[in-house]
Amino acid sequence: MRYRTLAAWCRRRLGGRMRKIPLDAGFSCPNRDGTLSFGGCVFCNQAGSGTGLLHKGFDPRAQWDRLAAKFVNDPDEPHPWAYLQSFSNTHGPVEKLAAVLAQVAALPGVRGLCLGTRPDCLDPEKLDLLTAAPLPVRLELGLQSANDRTLARINRGHDAACFARAVTGAAARGLDVCAHVIAGLPGETLEDFLATMDFLAALPVWGVKFHNLFVARGSLLERSWRAGEYQPMERAAYVAWMARAIPRLRADMVVERINADPAPGELLAPDWASDKSGVIRDIRQALKDLDTWQGRDRDAPDAMPQW
Ligand code: SF4
Incomplete structure (x- = not known):
């Protein structure tokens, strides 16, 4: 493999695969609840990347019981982790976060917690x-x-400085940070995208999740797209950008994801964004064709590391 995948990291560091169980603990987002704005980031759908199970009456324990039951106590699934994915899971009073952490720690068989949030929270x-x-x-x-x-x-x-402060504060306390980045944002060039790689590589970031920008149903981007003001990236361009970006990362970073995974019914455009495994295959082939790898343009120029 020409980049350090999460699976490789799990094999070495945990001794087996990690299974993330998405949970919704009822947090909101300052960019949606009016603290900062009501509209949200232009690409965000109104579900905030969540499962919606909370609104169907399932509290986090019930969500866990429903979604994790088949993985807990399975010897082939030694690391079920809770994943607080919806919205910004540190937004609001610290007491709420403390209560949710206690609730997650008490889930049967849980081995860890991935928590999604914003740097300003x-x-x-x-x-x-x-x-x-x-x-x-x-x-x-x-x-x-x-x-x-x-x-x-x-x-x-x-702004970016806010992200840098949050990462530095987290890393100083021993917390791993996986950064989410998007290729194809309105007005961005390849040079902008590569500058984001340089920015991340200079920070104590543990890993990266890459997403290709797609038009989600109900997002602000949908309006721009329908008005002809925004055109999604072509598949070939995304693959080419990724083949340039991955070598700019540090070799020790974990590349947890290399393309977006739209939820059922969410994707409006581009069509190719639904071909997740095909796009992964294309990016891997592009790295091979260029005979390049993660870290080659930074700290591993001579030989591909064995992750
Ligand atoms: S993408 Fe995240 S930060 Fe942006 S509006 Fe949606 S939930 Fe909030």
């Missing part, structure tokens, strides 16, 4: 609380782009 008190949690915690932190003009254009509501 992580003050020192919340970082201390996460560090003291009675189970391993990994943060999934949205950056999307290191270009502040892009961040303003997509209505993120924070």
Whole structure:
């Protein structure tokens, strides 16, 4: 493999695969509840990337029982982790976060917690609380782009410096951070995307999740797309960008995802975004054709590391 996958990291560090169980604990997002804005980031659908199970009456324990039952106690699934994925899971009072952490730690068979949030929702008190949690915690932190003009254009509501502060504070406490980035944001060039790689590589970031921008039903981007103001990236361009971006990362970073995975019914455009495995195959082939690998343009120029 020409990049360090999550599966490789799990094999070496955990001794087996990690299974993430998505849970909705009822958090909102400052970019949706009016604290910063009501519209949200332009690409965000109104479900905030969640399962929606909470609104169907399932509390986190009931969600876990429903979704994790077949993995807990399965010897082939030694690491079921809770994944607080919907919206911004450190937004709101610290007492709420403390209660949710206690609830997650009590889930039967849970081995760790991945928690998605925004960098502007992580003050020192919340970082201390996460560090003291009675189970391993990994943060999934949205950056999307290191270009502040892009961040303003997509209505993120924070700048790149805010992300850097959050990562530095988390890493100083021993918390791993997986950064989320998007290729093909409105107005962005390949150079902007590569500059985001350089920005991440200079920070104590543990891993990266890449997404190709797609038009989600109900997002602000849908309006721009329908008005002809936004055209999604071509598949070949995304593959070419990824083959340039991965070598710019540090070789020790974990590449947890290399393309987006739209939820059923969510994708409006481009059609190719539904071919997740085909796009992964194309990116791997492009890295091979260029005889390049993660870290080649940074700290592993001479030989591909054995991850
Ligand atoms: S921060 Fe996340 S949940 Fe909030 S609007 Fe942006 S994408 Fe949606």
